Amino acid sequence: MNYWPWWAGAIGLALVTINYTLTTDKPFGVSSAWDRVLHWRAERRIERLETEFTDERALVDALAAATAEHFGPLPEAPAPRTAYADAPAPAGAPPAETSASNTSRRSTPVVAQAALLLSILVGGWVAAVTAGRFKVRFDMGDGFRQIVTADRATMFGVLFLGGVLVGFGTRLAGGCSSGHGLSGCGRLQPVSIVATAVFFGTAVLVSFLLWKVI
Amino acid sequence: MHTRGGILMANVIAGLALGFVVANIGFGDYAQLNRMFTFQDLRMFYAFAGAVAIIVVVFAVVGVRRTRGRIHAGVVPGAVLFGTGWAISGGCPAIPIIQVASGYLPALVTIAGVAVGIWLCRWANAKFFRLDRGSCGL
Numbered sequence: 001m002n003y004w005p006w007w008a009g010a011i012g013l014a015l016v017t018i019n020y021t022l023t024t025d026k027p028f029g030v031s032s033a034w035d036r037v038l039h040w041r042a043e044r045r046i047e048r049l050e051t052e053f054t055d056e057r058a059l060v061d062a063l064a065a066a067t068a069e070h071f072g073p074l075p076e077a078p079a080p081r082t083a084y085a086d087a088p089a090p091a092g093a094p095p096a097e098t099s100a101s102n103t104s105r106r107s108t109p110v111v112a113q114a115a116l117l118l119s120i121l122v123g124g125w126v127a128a129v130t131a132g133r134f135k136v137r138f139d140m141g142d143g144f145r146q147i148v149t150a151d152r153a154t155m156f157g158v159l160f161l162g163g164v165l166v167g168f169g170t171r172l173a174g175g176c177s178s179g180h181g182l183s184g185c186g187r188l189q190p191v192s193i194v195a196t197a198v199f200f201g202t203a204v205l206v207s208f209l210l211w212k213v214i
Numbered sequence: 215m216h217t218r219g220g221i222l223m224a225n226v227i228a229g230l231a232l233g234f235v236v237a238n239i240g241f242g243d244y245a246q247l248n249r250m251f252t253f254q255d256l257r258m259f260y261a262f263a264g265a266v267a268i269i270v271v272v273f274a275v276v277g278v279r280r281t282r283g284r285i286h287a288g289v290v291p292g293a294v295l296f297g298t299g300w301a302i303s304g305g306c307p308a309i310p311i312i313q314v315a316s317g318y319l320p321a322l323v324t325i326a327g328v329a330v331g332i333w334l335c336r337w338a339n340a341k342f343f344r345l346d347r348g349s350c351g352l
Contacts, residue, residue, distance in 0.1 A: 003238060003239060003240035003243075003246065003257075004238045004239055004240075004261075005257070006256075006257045006258070006260035006261040006264060007260075007261075007264060008238075008261075009235065009238070009239035009257075009258070009261030009262075009264070009265070010260065010261045010262075010263075010264025010265045010267075010268060011264075011265075011268065012231070012234075012235035012238070012239070012265075013235055013236075013239075013261065013262065013265035014264075014265040014268035014269050014272070015231070016228055016231045016232050016235060017265070017269050018268075018269060018272050018273075019227070019228070019231075020224060020228040021273070021278060022276065022278075023220075023224045024216070024220075024221055024224045025216065026221075027281055028228060030232075030306075030307040030308040031307040031332070033307075034307050034328065034329070034332055035332050035336065038329055038332055038333060039333075039336060108221055108225065109218055109221065109222070111222060112218070112221050112222040112224075112225040113225065115222055115225045115226050115229065116225040116226070116228060116229040117229065117311060118229065119225065119226045119227075119228070119229025119230045119232075119233065120229045120230075120232055120233040120236075120308055120311045120312065120315075121233065121311050121312075121314065121315045122229070122230060122233065122315070123229060123230040123231060123232060123233020123234040123235075123237070123315075124233035124234070124236070124237040124242065124311060124312035124313075124314075124315030124316060125233075125315035125316070126230075126233070126234055127233065127234045127235075127237035127238045127312075127315075127316075128237055128315060128316040128317065131237075131238065133237075133316060134316060134317050135316075135317045136317045136319065137317050137318055137319065137320075138319055138320065139318075139320065140244050140304065140313075140318055140320055140321070141243065141244055141245060141318065142245065143243070143244045143245020143246070143248055144244040144245070144304065147244070147245075147248050148244075148302065155320060156320065156323050158302055158303060159303050159305075159320055159321070159323040159324045159327065160323050160324070160326065160327040160330075161299075161302070161303075161327065162298075162299040162300070162302040162303020162304075162305060162324060162327060163299065163303055163305060163310065163323065163324040163325065163326060163327020163328040163329075163330070163331060164299070164327040164328070164330050164331040164334070165295045165296065165298050165299025165302075165303075165327075165331060166295075166296055166299035166300060166303065166305055166306060166307060166324075166327070166328050166331060167299075167307070167327065167328035167329060167330060167331020167332040167333075167334070167335065168292075168295055168331035168332070168334055168335045168338075169291075169292045169293065169294070169295030169296030169297070169298075169299060169331070170292065170296050170306070170307055170331075170332075171292070171331070171332050171335035171336065171339075172288040172291060172292030172295065172335050172339070172343075172345075173288060173289050173290075173291075173292025173293045173296060174283070174286070174288065174289065174292070176296065176306050176307045176308075177262075177300075177306045177307075177308075178232070178306075178307075178308060180293075181262065181266070182262075182265060182266060182269060183269075184281075184283065185266045185269075185270070186266060186269030186270050186272075186273050186278075187273055187278060187279075187280045187281065188270060188280075189280050189281070189283050190285060191283040191284055191285045191286075191289055192283065194285055194289055194290070194293075195289050195290075195292070195293045196293075198289070198290050198293035198294060198297065199293040199294070199296045199297035199300065200297065201297065202293065202294045202296075202297025202298055202301070203251050203297040203298070203300045203301040204251050204252070204253075204301075205297075205301075206251075206297065206298050206301035206302060207248050207251030207252050207301045208251075208252055210248070210301065210302070211248065211252050
């Protein structure tokens, strides 16, 4: 089927993940994009609140700067008290974030998430067409027919059930093969390493069951 | 790249590249996927593992920080459900989109299932689990 050799695939997947992370300072994950696009109303509300919060912070900073410019710098402010303790902030604690860094920490807009999903469709279509693999079919190919089912109604049932498990499972685990598997494991995050080991291991077991037993 | 336009552009580029690369590796082909999971052909597994190895090295050199994420009660059961769904339908969240793009129209049913599953998880988490599941940080 003229697929790429493993090393080309490895370089390609790595480049996508690294480029995204370095240009946006955010991890790369598709299940989060799905989640946020499907709940776009709630996400838009959160985006508006984030914008208001950032604008307020920017206004306060600007007023403080203008006041300092007019009356001279303020005396050293006491260390902030936390909600849980009377102790001042420890020495060497990181400085408060500026509004600029807040901006970079804000979540990706829902529109951009929708664009990611649509772009995957276009990228996949370009790959299929340029490799001569594009063909409209009403089944999932010979492999699916031989290993899972040849019956059309059962095929739709299996695909829907599989989709539900994928959707529910990725969101329960907090990530998928791109979020946990590439971005998270790339950062050597324990949660991502555990999740990736478990979903790969489970997929291996279920695939062997389908191939050898069922 | 931290402006709204910059992030939109980064997402478009990432989506186009991911769709192109994943389709060309063969992750959208159920037969190829099953051959990887049953160790008959490890080409796709090497592609995935090789990508992770490259990312680990580059992130370490560049100094990419870890994101918020801890092992919570949903990680293992969620990963088990995901692995089961991936093995029987051939789809992780990006792959059914690529399958449709390659002409496998029944994958639209997988996409509908993914959407239902995601919606169910958010509803069930708010009502029953109440887990702070984090996210991919998007």
